[in-house]
Amino acid sequence: xxxxxxxxxxxxxxxxxxxxxxxxxxxxxxxxxxxxxxxxxxxxxxxxxxxxxxxxxxxxxxxxxxxxxxxxxxxxxxxxxxxxxxxxxxxxxxxxxxxxxxxxxxxxxxxxxxxxxxxxxxxxxxxxxxxxxxxxxxxxxxxxxx
Numbered sequence: 001x002x003x004x005x006x007x008x009x010x011x012x013x014x015x016x017x018x019x020x021x022x023x024x025x026x027x028x029x030x031x032x033x034x035x036x037x038x039x040x041x042x043x044x045x046x047x048x049x050x051x052x053x054x055x056x057x058x059x060x061x062x063x064x065x066x067x068x069x070x071x072x073x074x075x076x077x078x079x080x081x082x083x084x085x086x087x088x089x090x091x092x093x094x095x096x097x098x099x100x101x102x103x104x105x106x107x108x109x110x111x112x113x114x115x116x117x118x119x120x121x122x123x124x125x126x127x128x129x130x131x132x133x134x135x136x137x138x139x140x141x142x143x144x145x146x
Contacts, residue, residue, distance in 0.1 A: 006033040010108040010139075012040045012099050014129070015072045018114030022144035026112035027082050029142075035109070037086040039077070040102060041069045042095040066090050096132030103139045111137060115145040 011026035013019040023039070030037040043065045046058045073088050091098050103111055113130045134141045 006035050006109045008038065008106060008108045008110075009033075009035050010038045010040055010099070010103050010106075010111045012042070012095070012111070012113055012129070012133075013073070013076070014095070014114075015041065015069065015076075016114065018116055018144075018146050020076060020114075021146045022112055022114035023076060023082070024080060025142065025144045027080055029110065029112065030085065035085070037082065038089055038102075038106070038108070039073055039082070039086060040089045040091075040099065041073060042098045043069065043090065043092045044095070045092050062092055095129045096136060099129070099133050100136045100139075103137055108139055111139050111141045113141060113143055115143050 006029065009026055009030045011023055013023060026037060029035070043062055046061055069090055070088070073090075077083070077086065077088075089102065091102070099111065102108070111133060113133060115130060116128055130141070130143055134143065
């Protein structure tokens with residue numbers, strides 16, 4: 001494609017079926033353009049979500065969630081044969097904002113996301129992370145519908 005260089009692709013995942021489906025597209029685009037693929041997962045900061053609770057072992061819970069996410073992402077990489085030029089990144093915070101910050105800081109050329117990882121009341125109350133990223137990011141976003 002003339003004038004378009006895709007060297008870095010960000011594939012955020014909430015480990016849902018929709019984001020797993022989007023990962024197939026991210027892999028295809030990364031192989032087509034020989035681009036580096038960042039598989040990105042964001043864990044909600046428990047203290048920010050519920051406020052500081054002295055008896056809540058937030059750090060232990062977050063570490064446990066990170067370990068579980070690593071296992072799930074490794075399983076995903078094996079299932080779809082995602083090797084080589086791929087890097088796993090796990091951060092803690094507000095998913096949409098962290099995705100946009102990561103994309104800006106790392107000069108991402110394309111963000112590939114599933115259409116709706118959350119559903120029902122949660123989506124109504126908080127909105128879709130994909131929708132927020134599309135609003136906040138200056139980077140192109142490919143929204144993959146299942």
